[in-house]
Amino acid sequence: MIKQILTDIIISISRLTDCETHDAAGRPEATHPSKGGYMMKISEVIQILSAEVIWGDEKLCEREVQNACGSDLMSDVLAYVKDQSLLLTGLVNPQVIRTAEMMDFLCIAFVRGKRPDDAMIQLASEYNIVLISTEERMFSACGKLYAAGLDG
Numbered sequence: 117m118i119k120q121i122l123t124d125i126i127i128s129i130s131r132l133t134d135c136e137t138h139d140a141a142g143r144p145e146a147t148h149p150s151k152g153g154y155m156m157k158i159s160e161v162i163q164i165l166s167a168e169v170i171w172g173d174e175k176l177c178e179r180e181v182q183n184a185c186g187s188d189l190m191s192d193v194l195a196y197v198k199d200q201s202l203l204l205t206g207l208v209n210p211q212v213i214r215t216a217e218m219m220d221f222l223c224i225a226f227v228r229g230k231r232p233d234d235a236m237i238q239l240a241s242e243y244n245i246v247l248i249s250t251e252e253r254m255f256s257a258c259g260k261l262y263a264a265g266l267d268g
Contacts, residue, residue, distance in 0.1 A: 154182075154265040154266065154267065155180035155181070155182055156180060156181055156261075156264065156265065156266045157177070157178055157179070157180050157181075158172070158176070158177045158178070158179055158180075158181060158202070158222065158223045158246050158248075159174075159177045159178060160264070161181065161202060161223065161225065161248070161261065161266075162177065162248055164260050164261060164264050165225060165248070165250040165252055165257055165260065165261070166250060166251070166252070167225060167248040167249060167250040168248060168249050168250075169246070169247070169248055170226075170231065170232060170237060170247040170248060170249055171237050171240050171241055171245075171246065171247040172223070172245075172246030172247060172248075176222075176244060176246050177246060179200075179222050179223075179246075180200065181200055181201055181202040181222055181223060181266070182198070182199070182200045182201065182267070183198050183200075183201050183202070183266060183267040183268060184201060184202040184203070184204060184258065184261050184262075184266050184267075184268060185198070185201055185202070185203055185204070185221075185268070186203075186204040186205070186227075186254050186257070186258040186268075187203075187204075187205060188205055188206050188207045188254075190207070190211055190212065190215045193205075193215050193216075193219060194215060194218075194219065196219065199220050200220065200222055201219070201220075201221050201222065202221065202222065202223045202224075202225060202261075202266070203215075203216050203219075203221045203223070203224045203225070204224075204225045204227055204254060204257050204258060204261075205224065205225075205226065205227065205254075206226065206227050206228050206230050206254060207230075208226060208230045208231070208232055208233070208236070209236070210235060210236055210239055212224060212232075212236070213232075213236050213239045213240050213243065213245065214239070216240075216243075216245050217243040217245060221245060222245065222246065223245065223246040223247075223248065224240070224245060224246070224247050224248070225248045225249070225250055225257065226247070226248070226249045226250070227250055227252055227253060227254045227257050228251070228252075228253055228254070229249060229250070229251045230249060231249050232247055
């Protein structure tokens, strides 16, 4: 019993001197390259996700996003309230474009190879919202962007 307590104390002290932080269960916390303020160009997002541009010219793809939101529920997206964002979704209907416009999203990334129809592309062009498509699943796409420094 005393040996276990001493072992726990030694482990706790060594953690205090580590550069690595730990959660309440003693596991190393995930590290993030930026934690605030990192801007990522849409062209970088395209490269990271191996995405195809569906709509948007080179100039629009040079705009920068500050963070990303991944959701198929537009009610969750409406509660997100962050400017200059990227929306990742597998939902393909005009409401996605309308929601993105209302929330000032700069780009929508459709995951799992989903593609918007012509009416959605037209609507996005009216709002200057870049549309891209990636074969990545939502979880891996969000993870890759987070690992590259984009906040959620």
